Amino acid sequence: MLLDKKTYFVKEQVELMKLAGTYDIYDAETNIQVGIAKEEPGTMIKFLRLLVNKSILPNRINVYDSENQSLVFYIQKPMSFLRSKVFVYNSNGDHIGYFKGKILTIGGGFFVYDSNEREVAEIIGDWKGWNFRFVNSQEKEIGTVTKKWAGIGKELFTSADNYVISLNDAAESESEHNKLLLAAGLAIDTVYKEHK
Template identity: 50%
Template sequence: MSILDRSTFFIKEHVGMMKLVDRYDIHDPDTNEKIGFVEEQPGQLVTYLRLLVNKQLMPTTIVVSDLTDNSVLFIIHRGVSLFRPKVTVKSPQGEMIGYFRAKLFSLGGGFLLFDANDQQVGDVKGDWKGWNFKLLSTSGEELGTVTKKWAGMAKEIFTSADNYIVALSPTIQSNRSLATLLLAAGLAIDTVFKESKN
């Protein structure tokens, strides 16, 4: 079964105190079996510039792969960002699946989801604590959630590692593009929008 046929994912960030590049494992939350991995690939120059510049302002590429055959599932890319970053999601062949745009004003955090035809298809809304998010359709229907899973006091205090659950509504599984975009949105909360310079 492909990762994209699933509806729940446990995302586990690799622990590190002075990381310049982020890496995550994707697990089946029921069995804890590792089923995929996420690797940030910002390029060598950008990687070293992160020692001087906040990485949220710099371009990055995040590659999401299936562990079964190491095949790339989709790619998330953010260009240079000063205000409202546009984050694209593309297939391994470079075809646009959709993109995200940060909201102008949001107390709890969040961003808007658009398909490849520039049509808004969803909204990511965060709560005041900043680590429980809902993936909503434009009509307000809940399509999924992203919730923080506590990693333990030592990890939380001494590292920036995050563990969280992405849960998608089973009703969207027949729409592969939307399911991919929502999983990418769940990953982008931490990899693109929330991560700060370590």
């Protein structure tokens, strides 16, 4: 099952004319696919992506379990200009939390809130914006997102990224918090880093 893992390898599928991304999610320890994340923005938004920067347009990413193809959670970003707010919902459509982008940071980052408006983590990027740390309110690291080099050909000629999302033992074992942290790792690439 998707949420039983602590370490995920996320591989963006390479597509020639990409108007919506697809991300394969693997158990990083066994290399078995455990989930898939799909951007499902709607026809009008796909058309607008040809004309407008993707980062300001609304977006929806559905995350499915590979075992039974069921929806586990989804990420929804409304249209935004400066400081994006990204919402996370469980498979029943219940709000489980949101992310609020930082305005002035060198490597990027955002704050993670649960459904009770309580800050549960801060995502802090390095100066390159490739590696991120999840830090809880006690300043303790609870996870990381690390970009993986895919080879010179793929890096130069595609925008597809590979990265590892790791939740350490300090991360709360509640599945809602794990959903939020996995969603935060996916949101770094799908919402905050993708501009094409």
